[in-house]
Amino acid sequence: MATLAQVGDFCPNEACPDYGKIQSEQPKKNIKKFGKRKGKQRYQCKTCGQTFYETKGTIFYRRRASEDDILETLALLAEGVRISSLSRAKGHKEDTILDWLRDAARHVEQVEEILMARYRVKRGQLDALWSYVGNKGEKGGIPKRPRVASSGERR
Numbered sequence: 001m002a003t004l005a006q007v008g009d010f011c012p013n014e015a016c017p018d019y020g021k022i023q024s025e026q027p028k029k030n031i032k033k034f035g036k037r038k039g040k041q042r043y044q045c046k047t048c049g050q051t052f053y054e055t056k057g058t059i060f061y062r063r064r065a066s067e068d069d070i071l072e073t074l075a076l077l078a079e080g081v082r083i084s085s086l087s088r089a090k091g092h093k094e095d096t097i098l099d100w101l102r103d104a105a106r107h108v109e110q111v112e113e114i115l116m117a118r119y120r121v122k123r124g125q126l127d128a129l130w131s132y133v134g135n136k137g138e139k140g141g142i143p144k145r146p147r148v149a150s151s152g153e154r155r
Contacts, residue, residue, distance in 0.1 A: 008033075008043045012056055016048035059103040059111065065092065070100050074111065075119035077101065078129045105133045 008031055011018045018030050034044035034051055041054040055061045063070060073086055077097075087094045104111045108130065115121040 008041070008054060011045040011048065011050060012052055013045060013048050013050040016045055016050060018045065018047045059100065059107050063100075065096075071111075071114060071118065073097060073100060074104055074129075075115050075121050077132075078115060078119075078121045078125040080125075080128075101129075101133055105130060 010020050010022050011031060013019060021030075030046045031043050032046060034042040036042060037053075042051055043054070044051045053061065055063075060067050060070065069090070073090060073092070076086055077083070083094050083097050086092070086097055090097075112126050115126065116123070
């Protein structure tokens with residue numbers, strides 16, 4: 001049975017000749033572990049020398065907040081808690097929370113799986129969350145009709 005490639009199985013550097021080549025398909029392994037920083041595993045490609053973290057390509061990449069804090073915030077958003085309330089309670093800027101939300105929308109399948117398993121968020125709540133993300137910044141409602149002057153001209 002084929003398994004999905006994980007970060008650390010291939011080089012994510014597009015300029016590398018071994019870009020996207022999965023290690024198990026190659027005669028020699030070109031990705032090696034390259035230490036840890038702040039609990040995150042680092043890797044290095046032997047071909048191009050590029051280093052990258054285990055979180056590369058996820059919503060947690062280059063984030064200062066913990067994975068649990070980000071996921072809990074997303075779960076609370078799915079429950080209907082307002083961003084301004086979360087900002088005050090958790091101590092993160094509203095823009096940061098919105099950025100997490102936008103990144104989560106790019107990784108919908110993985111985020112939904114975690115939120116439904118760990119935080120018992122229901123499908124309907126997630127649908128409402130993603131529709132909120134899709135409509136963020138757009139005003140809804142019915143557009144107003146232009147007012148017409150008594151002479152028939154529009155104001």
